[in-house]
Amino acid sequence: MTTMTATGLTDAEVAQRVAEGKTNDVPTRAARSVSEIVRGNVFTRINAILGVLFLIVLSTGSVINGAFGLLIIANSAIGIIQELRAKQTLDKLAIVGQAKPKVRRQSGSKPLAPSEVVLDDIIELGPGDQIVVDGEVLEEANLEVDESLLTGEADPIVKRVGDTVMSGSFVVAGSGAYRATKVGREAYAAKLAEEASKFTLVKSELRNGINKILQFITYLLVPAGLLTIYTQLFTTRADWHDAILRMVGALVPMVPEGLVLMTSIAFAVGVVRLGQRQCLVNELPAIEGLARVDVVCADKTGTLTENGMRVSDLKTLERSDVAEVLAQLAADDARPNASMAAIGEAYRMPPGWTATATAPFKSATKWSGSSYGEHGNWVIGAPDVLLDPASPVAEEAEQIGAQGLRVLLLGSSDLPVDDARAPGTVTPAALVVLEQRVRPDARDTLEYFASQHVAVKVISGDNAVSVGAVAATLGLHGETMDARRLPDEPEQLAETLEEYTTFGRVRPDQKRAMVHALQSRGHNVAMTGDGVNDVLALKDADIGVAMGSGSSASRAVAQIVLLDNKFATLPYVVGEGRRVIGNIERVSNLFLTKTVYSVLLAILVACAGLSSRFFGTDPLLFPFQPIHVTIAAWFTIGIPAFILSLAPNTERAHPGFVRRVMTAALPSGLVVGIATFVSYLIAYQGREAGETEQMQASTAALITLLVSSLWVLSVVARPYEWWRIALVAVSGLAYVVIFSLPLAQRLFMLDPSNLGVTSVALGIGLIGALLIELLWWVQGAVLGERRRLWR
Incomplete structure (x- = not known):
């Protein structure tokens, strides 16, 4: 043991080093700067594609057909605003939650x-x-x-x-x-x-799923795009202005312009919402990850119980000077843990002995102590560790612990505490009984996890009987085990963890091994803790959750930090994760359906154009101009997707994100694409038809597409609540208004005046809607999901 010798820097020396740049200038978070956020949201691949197509449309002189260019501004602005909000929230919380080292300078020691x-x-x-x-x-x-x-x-x-x-x-x-x-x-x-510490979306099942979907879309886009460009420009024999507009009209809806944006927004809003509950998300996928967790390993002290303790009883065994010994031990501990702080609060009159040797508390040994020369060698720690568990004193301690109290043994040792064989033979002197208050919100939180079929394992370094008693008061049922009896073999350890619920006397390395054993059985494991003994398990768990009042080491390795120390915040984190996962699945269904029907429609029209060269038939112009696909996306995808991505959603997270989205979107996209193509073929009167007939054919195809697409939206919005029904109804009503107003008809190049063509288009759209409805029920049966119309 060494004494304090270094006095630290003077204020002038500190100022000199700051001027020389010799500072610890690593940013508290590796979040993107404001300029990086702006560049990252403006200069995207999707914005580049839309920007090129926008310039091509402007070259034709048709400004209204360039309305989709507003997507570039909207996507960039929304992305920038949401990420800046998330950055602001995270930066504020990071400052509150960061570790502050105690720096000694000549002006004094203080946390910085x-x-x-x-x-x-x-x-x-x-x-x-x-x-x-x-x-x-x-x-x-x-x-x-x-x-x-x-x-x-x-x-x-x-x-x-x-x-x-x-x-x-x-x-x-x-x-x-x-x-x-x-x-x-x-x-x-x-x-x-x-x-x-980067604010990032990596290592996210949801994000990886989105990337797989985007890869799939890319494989469709390239051949379909090239085919469309060729057929519209070189086989239709149309005016170049018209051919270019039709080509762009085919390409624009193929681009999933909002999919990545909506995913990022959903995550960013989740960060802001959790930030309002004093929950710092160090790694963004933790929001999603906790929603997938099926086992929560909770430390007792500081998680299920409050950090503070108080001495409720002192049972003197042999000596009468135990109060002095306890006061001296507490006074000599420069960095007391919760137990020693409570003892120091209760016994404040140390006799003034000088320590000749000290042994700090370690989670692995469960005891600490000091040697005071002629005043003896004193140790304090777990009774069942310092004594034979079968001894009368250890059994008495066990009985007290069964009431949910923490019991420490104060004893004298025959060896100095720094001896390699310490603690040696311990003579009991007193039992110190400490009382901890159970968190008032702990029971409700455990009941929530039980209702969600999330198993809770209480893992603590305290006496197993005491831990079991606390768990029982919280309504947590299951067997209790002393971790000293845990098997070392991973497979046997995993079996034991499946059988038991509460564990006491767990060493830090055992906590880590227990997390690994649960993961080996396919569980997604969350670990909560606040002490240095929880660090390894927090780091290796799928999701580590630390308390804000815990050690700086535990906060540093955890993905989620509960700055207000409320265990009850965890259900809100789970709920936020479910909201993100469930809503992104809905939004992905919408965007992928649009891409599928756009690609399919482009391929069908292109194939018809190619066949015209071999069979002498009339080549087909693509049915839509850019303005048509722009207004089609407004109320079937864009606005509804934005609302659905931020809506409440408490449905449990299910695995297989990509499979589920593909299973839902591919059939729906095929139905919408084929229905639209058939409607267009029926209404199309050949290249010799006048501009009015061509506009009526395009309008008919658009009506079919809108009716079937709106039904896709109505299916995605289920199970219904009043506001979801209102969302679908308002979307449909918006199109009725657009098609009814003469000004809108002229502006958006629509002509629904041919009642025969319009009625056929409407009928085909309704058939498409009926098929989509049937597919929804069939998919539920295939995936083994119970379909519900109402929440």
Whole structure:
């Protein structure tokens, strides 16, 4: 053990280093800057495609047909606004939740933001502290550091004066201080930490599914696009203005301009909503991931119970001076945990003994202590660890623990606490009974998970009987096991975890092994915790959830941080994830259906054009001009998709996102495409027909497309609520208004005046709608899902 020697930098020395740029300038989050957000949302591949097509249309002089160009502005503006909102929320929360190292300077020691640390600063360390920059140890008192997140080495490493500590590691035991030798981007873990904290959509099943869908669309787009360009420009013998407009009218709806945008918006809005509940999302897919979780491993202390404790009873066994001993042990602990802080609060009059040796508390050993020369060697910790579990004192402690109380044994040892064989033979002196308050919202949260068929495993370092008693008071049923009896073999461990619900005396390495065992059985595992002993399990779980009041190390590795320490926030995170997943599936159905019917229609028209060269038949112009497909997308996809992507949705997340979307969208797209083509063929009167007849044929095809597409929307919006019915009804009514107003007819090049053609088109559209309805019920049977019309 070393004493404090380093005094730290003066204010002038700090100012000099800041002026020289020797600061820890790694950003708190690797989020995109405002300029990067603007560029990222404006210069996209989809905007580029639409921009080129927009310029082509403008070259024909038809400004109204360039209305789809507004999509470029709308997509960019919406994307920029939502991402800026999410960035603002995350940056504010990140500042609140970031680890603040305690920096010692000549003006005094105080917590500072990591960015305020400069080269040669003296940084003090205690249990659970994250090491924010690289440095050299100057002082240590039983200092042990876990570097597993950097090196993979599972065992804590003892650090002596002169040893190096690396950023990204954390203190598991003891205390000390080190001098910052590398700051900013020179620090060992700076780049790793920067990458790990990015506001990103990577490693997301939903995002990966969207990418697969986009790949599928690309495979369709290229041949269909080339075929359309060739047939419209070189086989129709139409005026070049008309041919170009028809070509663009075929290509524009093939582009899924809103799919990626809606996905990003749904995630960004989720971040903002959770931010309003003081929930920091360090990795964006965590919103989605927690919705897929089927096992939650919850630490007891700080998660199911509140952090604060109080001494409720002291059972003296042999000696009468135990209050003095407890007061001295508490006074000598510079960084007390919750138990020792409660003891220090209850016993405030230390006798003034000088410690000759100390042993810090470790999760692996479950005890701490100090040696005081002629005053003896004192240890405090778990009774069933320090004593024979069958001894009368240990059994008494077990009985007290069965009431849900935490019990610590104070005992004298025959060995100094720094002896390699410590604690040696322990003579019981007193039982310290600590009381923890169960979180008032814990029971409701556990009941919510039970109702959602999410299993909860309570994993704690406390006595198993005590942990089981707390779990029972919360209505959590199941067997309790002492983790010292857990099998080491992974397969047997997985079987045990399936059988038992509550576990006590769990070591940090066992928590990690338990997470791995559950994952080996195909479970999606969430781990909640707040202490340094939870870090490894938090890191390896599918979703790590840390409490804001927990150690800086646990907050650093978790994907989600509950800044207000409310376990009850988790159901809202689950609900937000379900909203994102369910709504993006709906939106994907709409966009993919549009792409399928657009590609199919283009291929059918192109094939008809090619056949005309061989059979001498009249080539087909594409039925729609750009303005037609633009207004078709307004109320069948664009506006409804935006509303549906942000709507409440509590449906459980189901696996197989791509398969489910493809199964729904492909048949619907085929029906809409074929119905539209048939309607156009019936109304089409050949190239010799006048402009009025051609417009009537295009209008007929558009009516069929709108009727069948609106039914796709009505199916996607199920199960119905009043506002969903209103959404579909308003969308249909909007088209009735457009087709009824003479001004709109002229503006959008519509002519529904031929009642015979219009009636046939309407009838074909209704047949298409009927087929889509039948397909919906058949798909439900194939996928094994119960179809519901009403919520």
